[in-house]
Amino acid sequence: MTDEQFAELLRAIQDNQPSFTDWMGAVAGALTFLIAAAALWIAWGQLKEASSAREQTKKLEREKSQPYVVAFLEESAIGSHIIDLVVRNYGQTAGRNIRLSFAPTLNRTDGNGGQEDVILPEVISFLAPSQEWRTLFDVATERAHREDLPLVYKGVVTYEGLDADPQKSDVVIDLRPFKARIFPEILGVHHAAVALQDISKNQKKWSESPQGIKVYSRDGDAKDAKVVEQARRWKARREAERAAEAQNDPKEG
Template sequence: MTREPTVLAVDFGAWTPDDWSAAATVATAVLTLFTVAIAVAAALYARQQVTLARQLREDQAQPFVVVDFADNPVWNKAIDFVVENMGQTLAKNVKIKVDPPFQTTMDDSGHALGSSPLLTQAIPSLPPGKRIIALFDVSHDRHAAGLPMKYTATVEFEDAHGKPQEPLTYILDLSIRYSLLSITEYRTHDAAKALREISKTLKETRSDLKGEFYRRRQVESADGSIVPE
């Protein structure tokens, strides 16, 4: 037995004014709900954008303290340890912890970086763009001494209002410096060294000339020759 499909039909011609009024009320209610839903979604989206924009402004306005190794601008074989605030606002109470503690070939010189106030005490304030540079070591001496090549540095600091910021962790790896090709750039240190060597050579040459002149005078004096004054 085949069941005939049921067809729902609406006879709008039979609707009374009350039916039409009720339908209009329902349609208005549905449209109002749809409009409210769109307005709520738009409000939530706008709020999210405002929150993201505010967070972005706050992030951009925060201090951002970076620590790293860098080439010495005077002597290309020397390595500097650099602390810099790359953010846009003041960093306060900056503390740097290094694991393992720094060891260098210059520790015996009386200026051990690992025990310096830079690492044992907090930096009271670090303005935007401020850099603190300390000579760390000499690359070839360090390599020959077999000292550690990798350190983990953790930086803790506060913003200008004294609010603690999320600690930043950096992996400082010196080993990559010994596996890279580079072009030798002669700098101020090399020029000064060359000038000292030239000065030394000139002094030695002058001394040799004086010695030769004195020897000739002695020979000429012994031969009875006229010795020029």
């Protein structure tokens, strides 16, 4: 390259050198791009967070709408010493195809010093909200004296929720608190029903025979007046008899 050609190249570079205004425009454009990119990133993050929040809310609402079937022990209406095994749906929707399993197998006293299994259904097909299934588990006053029966049973309740989603709840039946418990006799509706049955049976035995029931009626005022009159006559007669006896007494002569 000749000296003349090199000088011409330097002039061309100097003539095309960016001005301060060009530099400011380029910087402003770059900042605008960066701000736009940051805004886009923030917006994407907010959309992602909002979507996650919606999914979480949807999941929570679904969980709240699921059935919640549990098994537990509860005092029977017959008396506080009678224990029932209860399976109840505390959820807001129906539970379906409910199954129970326990280890060891649930058993109870049989009243004769032996034991028997607590019979559980193979499946409870349907339990509406607040609906329950129950059966006799045992008599606590008899169970408390048995050392050959388990005190703790562990089990699980499996069932179907919304869209047949599998659900389950764990169960622990602990009978140790019942061993030291005192069971006062509390008379309730069941006892009243039994008393009414006894009254009904006794009424059926009533008859007009000498061994049956007898019903008396009376007119109070008339009966009382008659009794008073009879008493007055009896008193007068007794006084007359005493007077006659006094006249006939030899000592009187």
